[in-house]
Amino acid sequence: MSIESTIITKSTTPQSRSAQKLETRRRILAAARRVFAREGILATSTAAVAAEAGVSHGSVFAHFGTQEGLIAAVIEDFGEALSLHLHESTERGAGTREVLKSHLDAIRESEGFYARLAVETPLLPSEARLSLVLIQSDIAFHLSPAIEADAKAGSVKAMPLPLLFNTWVGLLHYYLANRELFAPDASLLESRGEELLDHFMSLISTGGKR
Amino acid sequence: MSIESTIITKSTTPQSRSAQKLETRRRILAAARRVFAREGILATSTAAVAAEAGVSHGSVFAHFGTQEGLIAAVIEDFGEALSLHLHESTERGAGTREVLKSHLDAIRESEGFYARLAVETPLLPSEARLSLVLIQSDIAFHLSPAIEADAKAGSVKAMPLPLLFNTWVGLLHYYLANRELFAPDASLLESRGEELLDHFMSLISTGGKR
Amino acid sequence: MSIESTIITKSTTPQSRSAQKLETRRRILAAARRVFAREGILATSTAAVAAEAGVSHGSVFAHFGTQEGLIAAVIEDFGEALSLHLHESTERGAGTREVLKSHLDAIRESEGFYARLAVETPLLPSEARLSLVLIQSDIAFHLSPAIEADAKAGSVKAMPLPLLFNTWVGLLHYYLANRELFAPDASLLESRGEELLDHFMSLISTGGKR
Amino acid sequence: MSIESTIITKSTTPQSRSAQKLETRRRILAAARRVFAREGILATSTAAVAAEAGVSHGSVFAHFGTQEGLIAAVIEDFGEALSLHLHESTERGAGTREVLKSHLDAIRESEGFYARLAVETPLLPSEARLSLVLIQSDIAFHLSPAIEADAKAGSVKAMPLPLLFNTWVGLLHYYLANRELFAPDASLLESRGEELLDHFMSLISTGGKR
DNA sequence: TATGAATGAGTATTCATTCAT
DNA sequence: GATGAATGAATACTCATTCAT
Numbered sequence: 001m002s003i004e005s006t007i008i009t010k011s012t013t014p015q016s017r018s019a020q021k022l023e024t025r026r027r028i029l030a031a032a033r034r035v036f037a038r039e040g041i042l043a044t045s046t047a048a049v050a051a052e053a054g055v056s057h058g059s060v061f062a063h064f065g066t067q068e069g070l071i072a073a074v075i076e077d078f079g080e081a082l083s084l085h086l087h088e089s090t091e092r093g094a095g096t097r098e099v100l101k102s103h104l105d106a107i108r109e110s111e112g113f114y115a116r117l118a119v120e121t122p123l124l125p126s127e128a129r130l131s132l133v134l135i136q137s138d139i140a141f142h143l144s145p146a147i148e149a150d151a152k153a154g155s156v157k158a159m160p161l162p163l164l165f166n167t168w169v170g171l172l173h174y175y176l177a178n179r180e181l182f183a184p185d186a187s188l189l190e191s192r193g194e195e196l197l198d199h200f201m202s203l204i205s206t207g208g209k210r
Numbered sequence: 211m212s213i214e215s216t217i218i219t220k221s222t223t224p225q226s227r228s229a230q231k232l233e234t235r236r237r238i239l240a241a242a243r244r245v246f247a248r249e250g251i252l253a254t255s256t257a258a259v260a261a262e263a264g265v266s267h268g269s270v271f272a273h274f275g276t277q278e279g280l281i282a283a284v285i286e287d288f289g290e291a292l293s294l295h296l297h298e299s300t301e302r303g304a305g306t307r308e309v310l311k312s313h314l315d316a317i318r319e320s321e322g323f324y325a326r327l328a329v330e331t332p333l334l335p336s337e338a339r340l341s342l343v344l345i346q347s348d349i350a351f352h353l354s355p356a357i358e359a360d361a362k363a364g365s366v367k368a369m370p371l372p373l374l375f376n377t378w379v380g381l382l383h384y385y386l387a388n389r390e391l392f393a394p395d396a397s398l399l400e401s402r403g404e405e406l407l408d409h410f411m412s413l414i415s416t417g418g419k420r
Numbered sequence: 421m422s423i424e425s426t427i428i429t430k431s432t433t434p435q436s437r438s439a440q441k442l443e444t445r446r447r448i449l450a451a452a453r454r455v456f457a458r459e460g461i462l463a464t465s466t467a468a469v470a471a472e473a474g475v476s477h478g479s480v481f482a483h484f485g486t487q488e489g490l491i492a493a494v495i496e497d498f499g500e501a502l503s504l505h506l507h508e509s510t511e512r513g514a515g516t517r518e519v520l521k522s523h524l525d526a527i528r529e530s531e532g533f534y535a536r537l538a539v540e541t542p543l544l545p546s547e548a549r550l551s552l553v554l555i556q557s558d559i560a561f562h563l564s565p566a567i568e569a570d571a572k573a574g575s576v577k578a579m580p581l582p583l584l585f586n587t588w589v590g591l592l593h594y595y596l597a598n599r600e601l602f603a604p605d606a607s608l609l610e611s612r613g614e615e616l617l618d619h620f621m622s623l624i625s626t627g628g629k630r
Numbered sequence: 631m632s633i634e635s636t637i638i639t640k641s642t643t644p645q646s647r648s649a650q651k652l653e654t655r656r657r658i659l660a661a662a663r664r665v666f667a668r669e670g671i672l673a674t675s676t677a678a679v680a681a682e683a684g685v686s687h688g689s690v691f692a693h694f695g696t697q698e699g700l701i702a703a704v705i706e707d708f709g710e711a712l713s714l715h716l717h718e719s720t721e722r723g724a725g726t727r728e729v730l731k732s733h734l735d736a737i738r739e740s741e742g743f744y745a746r747l748a749v750e751t752p753l754l755p756s757e758a759r760l761s762l763v764l765i766q767s768d769i770a771f772h773l774s775p776a777i778e779a780d781a782k783a784g785s786v787k788a789m790p791l792p793l794l795f796n797t798w799v800g801l802l803h804y805y806l807a808n809r810e811l812f813a814p815d816a817s818l819l820e821s822r823g824e825e826l827l828d829h830f831m832s833l834i835s836t837g838g839k840r
Numbered sequence: 841t842a843t844g845a846a847t848g849a850g851t852a853t854t855c856a857t858t859c860a861t
Numbered sequence: 862g863a864t865g866a867a868t869g870a871a872t873a874c875t876c877a878t879t880c881a882t
Contacts, residue, residue, distance in 0.1 A: 255856080
């Protein structure tokens, strides 16, 4: 939606050269995100991205140098948006559940792409892998104080934070990786996000408090 | 190791032509498992498998028809071995922890290949994906009565079995997918299996009973 | 000529697999030599070679791995033939003029390709450059004793052999590089070889003996 | 060096727009000469020339139309400078050796570029090839009277001028084409120019007179 | 005039698959 | 049944050239 309007804007509103360039860059990034979500990151050819973006094949390389560069840029771009969303929707002093809820909310908008990322990142070049690490650091950064507070308050079991965090991410990624199985026709997070959240909270909660 | 002993067994017992054929098939399967573990399933060419097996490139196709067929067969073959191992090492009436321990033990021998499987399965054709589902059903089959018993006994929280199972698998796969990070130089299961097991048990245990 | 007869032989006489392979290799080498002579070495695409040879594009790489490998193989193949020719046509104890004559004779058959080689070698990858060095060593090897004898006999001026040799090669290559200018419609060596030889001999000869 | 001083001269004298245009043209030509010397003529992209010149990629085409046009212009420009240098440094009535010495001196300043020219000219489009022919005519024009005089005086053997001239150019180009071999770390003309000159003179000299 | 973003044709290389031996 | 030579479709990347600003 926003993409189309952008395109219209672009063709109707004459812009400076550098703005045009930025716009083309955005178009390619957005197109790549769409095709990546649809077909998979590794399974997508640079030509397919160019076609989806409505630009020449060469333009992809003029902007991103290599396929790896493109992939890294798409992930980084996505990571920034995710981070922004996360910061906006996570109140200071929010509880563990609220932070995890924000996490799911942030992902939900781009569930398709995020699911591909969860699955394919281990197979991507290191530059791209690093980007995902940064994304997750961001989430951990929000989660950490919430967990500590809840642990101190006794509502959450004491346990090493990394293990707890990785359990959550593992659970989430596992369901996303098997979306077709767990939510054949709909958004996985839409249909089962709440359930996953409840389940995880019950796992980490101290027995009596829940 | 178990692979080599299998080869030796077969080659010391010369048999009819159809047995020879079976032997070639086994060699290709074993070779594929090795290269897949080393290089990745999707990153491995059929030619590389043939070379590792010491057979002609054509033989791979004579036996498995297509690359997809080969991959599916390798996974199926692996699934059968895993299932066997699981049945052997899991005593009747074992507790939840023991079953999960058996699970890790069964995987440990082929950690490299299993890790590839955990990562790449979502990207493989559906035939191969189905095979992994069957493998996991098998584990669930062993786990189910143990959990139910422990739940009845009150040592494990009551919760939907699939969620519990998927949390375990999600956790395990997440660590396997990031082996390089979590166990740079050693076997992940060797160095951190126990820790994962303890962590998971503490998650699903009722507070006082553990 | 020999090429065509070879092709005929190939298609009429069923051969063993390895002979077939050698035959394909030969076809590609011969085709490459022809196109290289016609279009230039660097200006020729691997696809053009494949088309000229009547094989698939992939075959070129099945046989020579890379374009560089192909070029190196073509030069090496040519060098061997040249060396053979040189050995055959150069009698033991031949004089300087006779050896140089043999040199020209050996080149004449493949003047087109040799001219390309003379021009493009400095621009080719080092492996290929080395091949040309070997070819010229071969000529120097024949020339050396002849010069020495003639120098001792007083019919050739005393001078450092490398300078003398490089003057000859420089002269020859310069004329070959400018064939279109010096022999627009015919073979340069055919039409002007004798002249070059006479000229060079007069340069290196002692005044009185000529 | 001489190139830089030229630029300075031009940039300190701001002039009309058409002078500005000339200035840009000169900058591109000088930059191209530098990159050509460094990387090779054929191996240099128009974008690399633009970058070296500090102008936009489009400017190259605004001034020279095509890549071929640029190359031809660079060579022509070089030829003019060489011709000028040659005229200045060659005294009327100079002997053969002096003229050849002037030739080497003229080239020495731009040895890198001239060596590329010697090697790559046969591979360049005809317009560029023609330029080199003109350059060499120029040298021949200076050499001709000197040779004739020396021949008449009996110090140089009688022989067709073109053959003599081409032997000289062939020798020179052969050494330049193999600079890496003959003068790995230094200027070829610096380290071996005298030697080549002596050798060539001894070749064309009558025995006793030298 | 100068710019530089965009183009698209061209190229080397890979690899699953086929099939004659 | 096994072989391995041959195939050809697919794909990332380069670069001269154009043209709107």
